[in-house]
Amino acid sequence: MDEMRPQVTRSANWVGPRELGVNTNIEPLLGRAMLGRVLGVLGGLSLVSFLVLLIVLTALGYLGS
Numbered sequence: 270m271d272e273m274r275p276q277v278t279r280s281a282n283w284v285g286p287r288e289l290g291v292n293t294n295i296e297p298l299l300g301r302a303m304l305g306r307v308l309g310v311l312g313g314l315s316l317v318s319f320l321v322l323l324i325v326l327t328a329l330g331y332l333g334s
Contacts, residue, residue, distance in 0.1 A: 326332045 323332070
């Protein structure tokens with residue numbers, strides 16, 4: 270503890286690290302866009318399959334009068 274006291278009590282302004290201008294190579298975040306595409310495709314396929322089922326049931330006479 271006594272060995273660190275001079276460093277702790279020394280009053281000097283903190284000097285931050287210099288700016289190195291680091292370039293990062295990070296792929297863009299595409300999860301939200303991909304989720305939107307997947308949900309759109311699944312919703313479209315569900316709608317088409319429902320309409321096909323409705324047409325088939327109507328043609329077979331299970332629906333309607």
